[in-house]
Amino acid sequence: DSGVTQTPKHLITATGQRVTLRCSPRSGDLSVYWYQQSLDQGLQFLIQYYNGEERAKGNILERFSAQQFPDLHSELNLSSLELGDSALYFCASSAPPDRSSPLHFGNGTRLTVT
Amino acid sequence: GESVGLHLPTLSVQEGDNSIINCAYSNSASDYFIWYKQESGKGPQFIIDIRSNMDKRQGQRVTVLLNKTVKHLSLQIAATQPGDSAVYFCAENWEAGNNRKLIWGLGTSLAVNP
Numbered sequence: 089d090s091g092v093t094q095t096p097k098h099l100i101t102a103t104g105q106r107v108t109l110r111c112s113p114r115s116g117d118l119s120v121y122w123y124q125q126s127l128d129q130g131l132q133f134l135i136q137y138y139n140g141e142e143r144a145k146g147n148i149l150e151r152f153s154a155q156q157f158p159d160l161h162s163e164l165n166l167s168s169l170e171l172g173d174s175a176l177y178f179c180a181s182s183a184p185p186d187r188s189s190p191l192h193f194g195n196g197t198r199l200t201v202t
Numbered sequence: 203g204e205s206v207g208l209h210l211p212t213l214s215v216q217e218g219d220n221s222i223i224n225c226a227y228s229n230s231a232s233d234y235f236i237w238y239k240q241e242s243g244k245g246p247q248f249i250i251d252i253r254s255n256m257d258k259r260q261g262q263r264v265t266v267l268l269n270k271t272v273k274h275l276s277l278q279i280a281a282t283q284p285g286d287s288a289v290y291f292c293a294e295n296w297e298a299g300n301n302r303k304l305i306w307g308l309g310t311s312l313a314v315n316p
Contacts, residue, residue, distance in 0.1 A: 090245065131246070131291075131306045144301045178245050187302045188234040188253065188295060193245035 091115065094179050094194035102202055106167040109197045113160055113181030119143070120162040121182070121191060122154055126175040137162055138186060169201045210289060212311045221279040223310045225292035230273060232305075234295040237266060237277045240309070241288045249277070249290075279312075287314045 091114035099107055113120050122134040133146030137156035148154075156162040166173060176198050180191035215221050227235070233254040238246040252259045252266045252275075259266050265278040275292050291309035295302055
């Protein structure tokens with residue numbers, strides 16, 4: 089068990105809808121990362137937060153947004169969903185100092201858009 | 203029907219043999235490297251890491267070797283067991299200003315034959 093908790097484990101929704109994925113990092117970790125993993129693209133970095141502030145952005149679509157709350161949990165919001173958004177979404181956290189510590193991943197949310 | 207997805211390199215070994223999984227990295231400025239194991243339906247699991255000031259690091263049944271001259275990283279698993287069957291991938295890390303940059307490999311699928 090990595091200590092990173094993601095909910096829900098599975099999500100099935102229709103095109104055009106909006107969903108929220110939730111992540112609780114390991115105790116003491118300040119950084120939260122969001123990744124998308126699909127069959128044809130491997131792990132794609134979406135966004136990183138550090139202690140409540142956005143730290144880095146990757147290949148995140150404008151339809152997607154995220155935030156990290158004062159208690160350090162994070163949410164990833166996906167809107168106007170398309171079939172191609174179906175994927176595994178992972179959250180990871182890392183301990184300070186962030187620059188050279190491993191990421192610890194949750195078990196992901198499997199999103200299916202129909 | 204035909205499946206669409208990443209065609210990962212596959213390493214097939216006999217139970218009890220040693221496994222060597224290789225990774226070529228891209229940036230000579232990378233200063234930190236991490237190996238992960240991902241089992242089906244689970245999030246990537248941290249195995250071992252190494253900093254660029256080291257050539258070798260050992261864990262329990264695993265050894266990581268770093269060759270900075272040719273930008274090559276390897277993961278050696280001793281006495282491979284069926285439970286080691288998974289996708290293994292490496293990540294390289296360097297500092298970009300105040301942020302870290304992480305680049306992920308696509309992975310190698312390890313199949314352990316009993």
